[in-house]
Amino acid sequence: MTPARGDHEARRTEVSEAVWRVLSTRGFEALTLRAVAAEMGATTGLLTHYFPSKKALVAHALELLDRRSLERPRRLAPADGGPPPPEGLARLRAALLDVLPLDGPGRAGNRIWVGSWDVALADPELAEAHAARYARARRLLTECAADAQRLGELPAGRPAEELAAGAQAFVLGLVVQAMFAPAEFPAERQTALLDTYLAGLAAG
Amino acid sequence: MTPARGDHEARRTEVSEAVWRVLSTRGFEALTLRAVAAEMGATTGLLTHYFPSKKALVAHALELLDRRSLERPRRLAPADGGPPPPEGLARLRAALLDVLPLDGPGRAGNRIWVGSWDVALADPELAEAHAARYARARRLLTECAADAQRLGELPAGRPAEELAAGAQAFVLGLVVQAMFAPAEFPAERQTALLDTYLAGLAAG
Known part of the structure; x- marks a missing residue:
């Protein structure tokens, strides 16, 4: 019926x-x-x-x-019409923080993302859709990195694509670590690790 | 029977x-x-x-x-009795390269590791075993990083544990990217990204 x-x-x-x-x-x-x-x-x-x-x-x-x-509160585009999204390096940082499991909803979403990799790798169509998602995220990060270079916040020496790929690798791996060892990787440590990473990029 | x-x-x-x-x-x-x-x-x-x-x-x-x-050829402990394992920063690099999907066996193993995260996160016992595996790997990386600091190859400012956690995040995330976009992340690019990351650590 x-x-x-x-x-x-x-x-x-x-x-x-x-x-x-x-x-x-x-x-x-x-x-x-x-x-x-x-x-x-x-x-x-x-x-x-x-x-x-x-x-x-x-x-x-x-x-x-x-x-x-997209619906959960994001630093990059606050749903509540809060302060305007940051630019340059601060925007890159906000985009990367949005990925991390820093709170309950962030953990729930990441638990499912990480879990989806097994089925996605087993099916060419799903794998392609996932690859496209990560490529899209890298394009956003590349844009942020290029802006940060233009603003003089990041050195101009490296291609923005490489800065973006490195930063994406860093946060994806941090997600995996934090999902398996939440007590060892509380929000503060995740944020501190990311900030040290970004400070390293800024120092060149 | x-x-x-x-x-x-x-x-x-x-x-x-x-x-x-x-x-x-x-x-x-x-x-x-x-x-x-x-x-x-x-x-x-x-x-x-x-x-x-x-x-x-x-x-x-x-x-x-x-x-x-453990059985597949590893840079850190060559199975064929080749040259002795490197020390300090070179050893850290070898341990990190060993994680990456740089060749066929590396891809096959990583496909299964990444795939195992879904079932492992669903079962407390399996999750604990995985957390212990990653903690063990971080201890090895911490040892390498501390040696590199002692040898003056890495600046002494940061705790070796934090250098190890950051480096592990970087390679785990690089694994995920390379598994979904092998054409975009060939072995050369993975290695170059890692080398740039390590150069950043060395520069402080």
């Missing part, structure tokens, strides 16, 4: 919430049509009406992650 | 090979007793004799990964 349109939207939201709960507690490995149905108290049959396969479910989960990452 | 001891060992090796093939092509998400049995041309029943559950299979896979990581 096909549900009515209003029901359909409400149900999709309900499915999304259930997908998020499964992923943030048990990861992609546990993301099955059956697990999501159980989480919703629904039947697997109802769920297959929305997502015909596990791959469709995973693709939906990654879209959801993209959307939630 | 319980197999004889010699058979048992041979069969375990066969199972390990099948686990490795499943993981390196399809990841942890696809690691099921059924998939490994199919890969071996055996029955699921036979496999459960060796691994009673998926968790046992995953734990075995991670041990296998540890062993293979």
Whole structure:
């Protein structure tokens, strides 16, 4: 039985919430049509009406992650209409801090991002979508680094693309460390490590 | 029917090979007793004799990964009895290069490491084992960094632990980038990025 349109939207939201709960507690490995149905108290049959396969479910989960990452409070573009986004080196710093698991929502999102790498590496289409996401993030970082060079905050010697690739590597690896050892990598230490890294770039 | 001891060992090796093939092509998400049995041309029943559950299979896979990581040619401790391992900054560089996906075996191992993060984050025991692995690696890097400071190759200002944590973040993130965008991050670029990072540390 096909549900009515209003029901359909409400149900999709309900499915999304259930997908998020499964992923943030048990990861992609546990993301099955059956697990999501159980989480919703629904039947697997109802769920297959929305997502015909596990791959469709995973693709939906990654879209959801993209959307939630954009929605959570970000230093780079404050959602509350706060102070205007910084520029140059301060903007680069803000963009990098936005990636780190510095608080609860940051940890929840990163737990799912890191978890998504296994399924993404197993599927050429998902891998390409992830590669495009990271390339897009590097373009933003490159822009920030080039601005910082123009402002004289970073030395002009190195290509901005290389500064961006290095900075992205640094924060991605810091995410992994902090996810596995949260007590050893509290927000203050993550921020201090990043600031030392940026000070090193500024010193040339 | 319980197999004889010699058979048992041979069969375990066969199972390990099948686990490795499943993981390196399809990841942890696809690691099921059924998939490994199919890969071996055996029955699921036979496999459960060796691994009673998926968790046992995953734990075995991670041990296998540890062993293979130690076995593959490493700059830090050449298996062929080549030149003695370097010391100080050169040793730090060798240890960091050993982590990167610079060649086929490096890519295969890293594909599995990165893939293991999803299941590891979902299970406290596996997460703790992973945290211990990274902490052990950081201790080695700390030792190298302290030696480099003693030799005057790195400035004495920063604690060696912080140099090690930063360097580990840098290579882990570089692994992720290179796994998703191998064409953009060939071995030469990975090495150049690492060398620039180390030069920055040396300059203080």
